[in-house]
Amino acid sequence: MDINKIRNDFPVFRNEPGLAYLDSAAMALKPDCVIKAVDDYYNKLGVNVHRGVYRLSYEATDKYEEARTIISKFLNCDFEEVVFTRGASASLNLVASSYGLAFLKPGDEVITSELEHHSSHMPWFNVCEKTGAKLKYVELDKENRITVENFKKVLTKNTKVVALTYVSNVMGYITPIKEIIKLAHEVGAIVTVDGAQAVPHMKVDVKDLDCDFLSFSGHKLCGPTGIGVLYGKKHLLEKMPPIEFGGDMADTVLLDSQTYKAPPYKFETGTPIIAGAIGLAQACKYLESIGFENIINQEKKLRLKAIEELKKIDGVIIYNESCETGVISFNLEGIHPHDAASVFDNNDVCIRAGHHCAQLITKKLGTIGTIRASFYFYNREEDIDKFIKAVKEAKDFFGQF
Numbered sequence: 001m002d003i004n005k006i007r008n009d010f011p012v013f014r015n016e017p018g019l020a021y022l023d024s025a026a027m028a029l030k031p032d033c034v035i036k037a038v039d040d041y042y043n044k045l046g047v048n049v050h051r052g053v054y055r056l057s058y059e060a061t062d063k064y065e066e067a068r069t070i071i072s073k074f075l076n077c078d079f080e081e082v083v084f085t086r087g088a089s090a091s092l093n094l095v096a097s098s099y100g101l102a103f104l105k106p107g108d109e110v111i112t113s114e115l116e117h118h119s120s121h122m123p124w125f126n127v128c129e130k131t132g133a134k135l136k137y138v139e140l141d142k143e144n145r146i147t148v149e150n151f152k153k154v155l156t157k158n159t160k161v162v163a164l165t166y167v168s169n170v171m172g173y174i175t176p177i178k179e180i181i182k183l184a185h186e187v188g189a190i191v192t193v194d195g196a197q198a199v200p201h202m203k204v205d206v207k208d209l210d211c212d213f214l215s216f217s218g219h220k221l222c223g224p225t226g227i228g229v230l231y232g233k234k235h236l237l238e239k240m241p242p243i244e245f246g247g248d249m250a251d252t253v254l255l256d257s258q259t260y261k262a263p264p265y266k267f268e269t270g271t272p273i274i275a276g277a278i279g280l281a282q283a284c285k286y287l288e289s290i291g292f293e294n295i296i297n298q299e300k301k302l303r304l305k306a307i308e309e310l311k312k313i314d315g316v317i318i319y320n321e322s323c324e325t326g327v328i329s330f331n332l333e334g335i336h337p338h339d340a341a342s343v344f345d346n347n348d349v350c351i352r353a354g355h356h357c358a359q360l361i362t363k364k365l366g367t368i369g370t371i372r373a374s375f376y377f378y379n380r381e382e383d384i385d386k387f388i389k390a391v392k393e394a395k396d397f398f399g400q401f
């Protein structure tokens, strides 16, 4: 894989060749082809879909629905199973607010974990409060991983929903989700997977996983902001009530009754995120052209090297040394992560510091937050040199006080 050639696809790197961008878990940068796809829609079409009875609107509709086809192939599912949303948070909330509120009752159980992003866990906390269902947590193992063994301990015949992350945004661990899904199905539970940190980095085949729902955001996989996907099995989407009403989702509206379109349109109220969907489809094609094996290999290679260098520095606490993706969560002894972040910034190294919208796990780690460096396929060894230099500088600077 020619990293310099790849970096040349990204305007941010052309403008700032020295930038060490290590915050792709928060948001991935955008390549030219995605920007062009969005731009083309606004420049050449710029009209609404589904409703217009003229050529430009037909063309916009074709582009929008073609995006759905591309994404359904990317995930290996049917066209109708791809619901466009504003992002992973909206998708995860949609499942909870629709499926959860409609079908859960007192005595039912929902399994989640302390590794969840707030957007995966909080909607179910809310649903459980409202329905009287019980929220249960898989106990994490010594490394703070979700294991099949511990999952089995909380799974019962009352389990109705399992809401788990595929890849943790703080620890980067991969959940053994396929085995968990199989076990959950054996007791008749459905599984909603937070794929926000998985889909950008590995081939995710929803048929192979057999998950019931999978949520992700476009912006973490080189796509535009404001667009995401909810994959849902067709028979589940069909029986779920809509949570937003009006606009494009209506079928027949009368004074005393109303009906809704079939999925996915039942869940896409109002003017859709047309440019976002087109840009996201282009991003999926772009990632496929890079190849997921190349993506994960590059991330792992860089991460290993960075860990090796970090371990040579005194006072570095690494929380996820054994992680199998491109994320390092660490702290510098006695230094607030936000203080350290300012030194990284001065060195043109973009990292994230804080609780990463996952307070359950940061609390479990016994810290108020961590410094998170996350690698993607466009990072290179020079980024690690800059990163390590910044770590040493932060230590030297704040170590004096």
Ligand SMILES: Cc1ncc(COP(=O)(O)O)c(C=O)c1O
Binding pocket: 025, 026, 086, 087, 088, 089, 090, 117, 119, 120, 165, 167, 168, 169, 194, 196, 197, 217
């Ligand atoms: C694991 C995980 N789930 C959900 C989300 C929410 O994504 P968004 O903010 O795009 O809705 C994120 C974002 O960081 C995430 O990392």
